[in-house]
Amino acid sequence: MTTALEAILFDLDGTLLDTAADMGSALNRVLADEGRAPLGREVAEALASHGSRGLLEHAYGAEFHDRKAELRAAFLRHYADAIAVETKLYPGVAELLQALKSAGLAVAIVTNKPHALTEQLIPYYPELAAIDIRVSGDTLAVAKPHPEPILHAAKALGVAADACWYVGDAERDIMAGRAAGMRTILARYGYIGPSETPESWQANHHIDQPLDLLKLVQNTTFS
Template sequence: MISAAGTMAVLFDLDGTLIDSAPDLGAAADQMRADRGLASLPMERYRPMAGAGARGMLGVAFDITPNAPDFAPLREEFFVNYEARMMRTRVFEGVAELVEALCARGLQWGVVTNKSVRFTAPLTRGMPLFATAGAIVSGDTTPYAKPHPEPLFEAARQLGVAPDRCIYVGDDERDMAAGRAAGMRTVAAAYGYMGADADLTLSKADAAIQSPMQLLQLLEAA
């Protein structure tokens, strides 16, 4: 069980933790298959890899890795497709209520994502949920991305809170590794996009939740 005593802020990963972007990410990649005359793949193939962004979606769609010579142009094509769809993304059920409850308890909150500001900025500006976020750190806000702890340190600085007074919630092993490296307590969002790394992600977390509102139970149990 996580000890939440002394918590002043809660930081969240974005995709798979606060927002369900898998349908839009999967559709962006599957459109690329359609454009090449390939058969469509079911969303169930894409969803577990949604947390890995372009790397995950292109891996499912074309069985390609980032070190392949034609990965970069495919990634940019994917980004263009995704930009045309991303404003249809919705928050997970219970997230809005969780954020409201955190604010009512006087806790600050923010976002730390590996998604680049190219996508994070319009998404967070266009969704009312993020109006009360005190920090939004994208994958290119600092010179590093998760699992490096610097993005989490940056979020803590923006909030004016010591890292060890923060909890970090995410659905990927990189989130747990980054949180622990930053000296934060970590919570695995088991309702997210853990996919094949589920066991590793859970093993590295201080606690796990099956729904967003379960985070309040951890805070209230401290």
Template sequence: MTSSLPFPRAVLFDLDGTLADTAPDLGGAINRVRAERGLQETPYELLRPVASAGARGLIGAAFGLRPDDQGYEALRIEFLAAYEANIAVQTRLFDGVETLLAALAEKGIAWGIVTNKAARLTDRLTPLIGLGHAACTISGDTTPHAKPHPAPLLEAARRIQVRPEDCWYVGDDLRDIQAGKAAGMATVAAAWGYCGNVEPSTWNADVIAPTPESLLEIIPSSP
């Protein structure tokens, strides 16, 4: 796989569905909320594709509610509490992620995390799954805006002290690509992730990477 992307001084990643397979614990949390109401579990195959959308996606799949619907906020609070209590039971890095991050370090390329997950959850999870050494970690409430707004990505570039145009942003959701483009970064669709039941080829990303290891193949050998 080849590309014409510029050499990255930094590679920034989404967390859920890109670096980490968090869907098992997210799905478990929403099903505990259903169990508290005497409801049967929502099948995992319905929950996994929407895991990158967090509470909004999981509550939508399990309860059919949107953020502006009555009862949504109470469910969101209950769901997040259930998730926080069991945040790293089954969560693992995707196969190839450790190899990818080690290779970036060997090349002198900084890497960081930009997620819409709340900081209290991000800061608890990342050390437990081997991501505590990121050059920066930007959560959904770090800046006044969350993705697809570019503010979190621009804050990450500022903290790493790399120009946005020298960064790549990698994510498994359309909003990741939208945020990366709005920030002036090269964008990579993580096709190994959840992708929300949508074909990543429709997102207009600069590159689609089928696996974490394949990302290494598209990095130029030198600046």
């Protein structure tokens, strides 16, 4: 017998919010500070789910490992200074969240974004600010792909893990959700790079736009 769905947990970047442009701008400001050429938006769109580390490692290569703390501090400073210039909700997210609320489903956010940046960004989007349970990358001692942040959110909601779905756009999201015993939904519209193989991640379902999730919610007894 399938456990009844009670809650849906979401990744943030690449799932609820399109943050690539502002993250890419922060990266290019770091590069500009050092007289280096900027990188195109397609780089940020492919790597935004990998956060500052992924973006900086792509831009600096082996040099990143020798300057990790310095470069990351510069990136985070620039990002915090212009965190919501071009960032926007993905089309359909506002309607999706309202529909889930109307259906009586609990919702939480579980992201690897640092807490300070998560809490700086969320208030710009009232639909997200209304979500009380938010677990960030440094809320606990571990982050995704470890399942504990997702389990922590479920516990905060008072919902059993197997009564939750987890929605994200990165392999670590699917790994974390599977390890937590949750049904996993891959947001294919998010930040999936051309070299990645999402078909191998073993998500239970894929969606091509946020509102596709409602079609799955309408039938919670699939195998």
